[in-house]
Amino acid sequence: MSAARRIPHWADVTLVPLTSVVLAFLLSAVLIWAIGESPWQAVKLMVEGAFGSSYGWGYTLYYATNFIFTGLAVAVAFQARLFNIGGEGQALLGGLGVALVCLYIPWPHWSLALIAATLGAALFGAAWALIPGYLQARRGSHIVITTIMFNFIAASLLGYVLVNVLRPQGSQDPSSPRFPPEAHLPSLHDMLAVVGIPFSRVPPTNISLFIAVAMCFAVWFMLWRTRLGYQIRAFGESEPAAEYAGISPARITIYVMLISGALAGLMAVNSVMGEQQRLVLNAVEGAGFIGIAVALMGRNHPFGVFLAAILFGFLYQGGAELALWTSIPRELIVVIQALVILFTGALDNMVRMPIARLFALRGAR
Amino acid sequence: MTSLKPLLGAASALGLTASLAHAEPALMFDLGGKFDKSFNEAAYNGAERWREETGGSYREIEMQAAAQRVQFARRLAEAGSNPVVVLGFQNAPTLEEVAPDYPDTSFVLIDAVVDLPNVRSVIFAEHEGSYLVGMLAAMANETGTISFVGGMEIPLIAAFACGYAQGARAVNPDIEIIVNYTGDTPAAWNDPVRGGEIARAQISQGSDVVFAAAGGTGLGVLQAAEDAEVFSIGVDSNQNHLHPGSVLTSMLKLVDQAVYDAFTEGPGLETGVVMMDLAADGVGYALDEHNEHLISAEMQDAVEEAKAAIIAGDLIVHDYRTDSTCPAF
Numbered sequence: 001m002s003a004a005r006r007i008p009h010w011a012d013v014t015l016v017p018l019t020s021v022v023l024a025f026l027l028s029a030v031l032i033w034a035i036g037e038s039p040w041q042a043v044k045l046m047v048e049g050a051f052g053s054s055y056g057w058g059y060t061l062y063y064a065t066n067f068i069f070t071g072l073a074v075a076v077a078f079q080a081r082l083f084n085i086g087g088e089g090q091a092l093l094g095g096l097g098v099a100l101v102c103l104y105i106p107w108p109h110w111s112l113a114l115i116a117a118t119l120g121a122a123l124f125g126a127a128w129a130l131i132p133g134y135l136q137a138r139r140g141s142h143i144v145i146t147t148i149m150f151n152f153i154a155a156s157l158l159g160y161v162l163v164n165v166l167r168p169q170g171s172q173d174p175s176s177p178r179f180p181p182e183a184h185l186p187s188l189h190d191m192l193a194v195v196g197i198p199f200s201r202v203p204p205t206n207i208s209l210f211i212a213v214a215m216c217f218a219v220w221f222m223l224w225r226t227r228l229g230y231q232i233r234a235f236g237e238s239e240p241a242a243e244y245a246g247i248s249p250a251r252i253t254i255y256v257m258l259i260s261g262a263l264a265g266l267m268a269v270n271s272v273m274g275e276q277q278r279l280v281l282n283a284v285e286g287a288g289f290i291g292i293a294v295a296l297m298g299r300n301h302p303f304g305v306f307l308a309a310i311l312f313g314f315l316y317q318g319g320a321e322l323a324l325w326t327s328i329p330r331e332l333i334v335v336i337q338a339l340v341i342l343f344t345g346a347l348d349n350m351v352r353m354p355i356a357r358l359f360a361l362r363g364a365r
Numbered sequence: 366m367t368s369l370k371p372l373l374g375a376a377s378a379l380g381l382t383a384s385l386a387h388a389e390p391a392l393m394f395d396l397g398g399k400f401d402k403s404f405n406e407a408a409y410n411g412a413e414r415w416r417e418e419t420g421g422s423y424r425e426i427e428m429q430a431a432a433q434r435v436q437f438a439r440r441l442a443e444a445g446s447n448p449v450v451v452l453g454f455q456n457a458p459t460l461e462e463v464a465p466d467y468p469d470t471s472f473v474l475i476d477a478v479v480d481l482p483n484v485r486s487v488i489f490a491e492h493e494g495s496y497l498v499g500m501l502a503a504m505a506n507e508t509g510t511i512s513f514v515g516g517m518e519i520p521l522i523a524a525f526a527c528g529y530a531q532g533a534r535a536v537n538p539d540i541e542i543i544v545n546y547t548g549d550t551p552a553a554w555n556d557p558v559r560g561g562e563i564a565r566a567q568i569s570q571g572s573d574v575v576f577a578a579a580g581g582t583g584l585g586v587l588q589a590a591e592d593a594e595v596f597s598i599g600v601d602s603n604q605n606h607l608h609p610g611s612v613l614t615s616m617l618k619l620v621d622q623a624v625y626d627a628f629t630e631g632p633g634l635e636t637g638v639v640m641m642d643l644a645a646d647g648v649g650y651a652l653d654e655h656n657e658h659l660i661s662a663e664m665q666d667a668v669e670e671a672k673a674a675i676i677a678g679d680l681i682v683h684d685y686r687t688d689s690t691c692p693a694f
Contacts, residue, residue, distance in 0.1 A: 059432070155549045156549040159517065159549040160549075163518060169689065170687060172477070172520040172524075172686045173454045173455055173457065173477065175455070204435075271432070276431065280431060282431075319429065323426060333429070
């Protein structure tokens with residue numbers, strides 16, 4: 001660890017992740033070239049598809065919004081050194097909260113529906129994280145194991161509720177009915193049109209993008225500007241020291257899991273209320289797991305999470321364009337995404353150590 | 366409509382799309398992917414058959430996320446693909462949203478109904494085909510117990526189970542029918558190991574005919590049945606050849622035919638609801654050289670009689686999806 005300390009802070013947060021991403025893309029280029037496609041063409045397609053038009057931007061930001069929520073969820077928990085792998089299940093339950101709020105209460109206006117749905121999503125997500133949090137705090141059951149298991153329980157519960165409770169009679173699609181039009185969130189197109197900026201009406205980007213950005217600030221403020229945040233970070237650095245300082249480990253564990261679960265649940269406001277407009281089976285589609293990669297890459301800092309989420313949004317939308325216009329198979333796009341995760345997450349030290357050595361050399365001169 | 370301009374610009378600038386001037390058909394797979402040994406793969410096979418016979422080319426797309434349903438359907442229509450064949454009941458809302466914006470494009474939806482002038486909805490009477498294989502199962506049965514392995518417990522698969530049970534009970538009213546489902550996540554459609562486990566558990570409870578309606582999971586079921594020397598029943602495509610002598614028959618659901626027909630008819634195809642039932646040969650049971658020695662003449666006569674009665678309307682197989690109940694359970 002002594003080598004790591006010699007890296008200046010700016011290099012730690014920019015140079016290391018950037019080098020990792022570049023390495024991952026270089027390796028992907030080799031792969032694309034090996035299957036007989038042009039890497040240059042592929043990169044151009046991905047960048048143009050994701051950032052070349054307001055349409056591409058819209059989809060990129062839509063995916064990024066999901067990943068900001070789930071990434072923040074993992075990052076907050078990790079500040080207390082709790083590895084919350086249950087973002088998937090917590091977001092599923094958040095979806096249930098959104099659906100119940102939107103379906104069973106007749107809202108006069110979308111703004112009221114949005115506030116209630118946000119609360120519903122956060123409440124359900126937090127409740128789902130509370131049980132593993134309690135088990136960790138009071139019973140010592142490891143949070144990694146319990147949160148993973150709760151993902152499966154959430155999937156089963158959602159399957160049951162959708163098929164037997166929410167599904168309209170006679171429909172063979174296991175999904176809830178469509179939400180009423182009053183619960184329809186304004187899209188980025190609608191909002192930008194007010195200030196006269198043209199934006200594609202096709203992508204499902206909606207107002208929850210701003211909730212996500214606000215959450216980045218809120219999480220930053222909570223972690224670095226409040227007493228609770230200090231306690232969380234102290235607990236994460238050293239549990240015995242925190243306890244000696246009068247911080248209750250059980251209380252912090254449960255608080256952190258509640259916050260983490262609520263953030264994961266909020267993702268449903270974007271996907272369920274903003275995009276699908278109904279609750280479908282498997283509504284989260286792995287965004288809970290992508291959140292882990294996003295948090296790893298973003299160094300568990302809200303701003304880093306924001307940037308990493310945009311990168312993954314780009315990979316999703318750019319990958320979709322690749323699948324549409326080339327014969328590069330979908331599996332290879334998953335490989336590219338996996339390479340980015342591998343380099344930024346697992347192979348972090350491979351990049352960090354040479355960079356640290358470079359700085360050490362420069363310092364010694 | 367300002368939004369469409371950059372879109373079209375992007376599409377034409379790609380160069381890769383230069384050959385799109387003539388309408389070529391497109392196929393949009395459902396989540397689960399092209400090679401699921403079942404529903405999606407059957408559609409792929411139909412498209413490939415069309416390509417081989419006509420020498421034409423088609424565009425195909427696999428999804429990664431549900432948000433891509435609308436996105437891809439739109440892009441395909443915008444790129445000039447026609448007709449656009451969309452797989453899976455979860456895409457009904459997709460076409461409700463996309464199809465009205467492209468009135469000159471023909472869409473084909475498989476497994477659900479959308480009532481729009483440019484959409485052909487192809488639905489299958491899975492309960493009728495399952496009824497016939499249920500009869501065969503009960504006639505081949507010796508232990509008094511047969512079983513069913515489903516993918517997820519969703520109405521579509523429950524309709525398979527319900528038709529199967531009705532057919533079996535029609536032959537032997539006292540027969541025991543064990544029903545199990547593989548899981549609650551999409552992994553349930555592609556988990557042959559779990560499928561084999563469930564099948565072995567059912568066989569140990571006395572089942573000697575196992576019907577799998579679970580996509581790739583079914584391959585494990587068929588294998589477990591062969592290992593235990595009992596019968597199995599395949600699904601969707603003809604799976605008789607996988608384990609000759611052990612696969613009693615297969616419940617055919619000709620998704621490939623539906624795709625092939627749509628591609629052949631091309632742009633401007635006839636829209637409306639196409640019912641792929643026994644009468645239309647859209648569903649049925651498979652009889653070929655791999656299982657002809659397993660199906661006796663009496664068995665075949667009985668099934669053919671029931672088939673004729675169903676087609677004539679004298680015998681009505683209850684469809685679970687209409688009221689979420691099953692008279693046979």
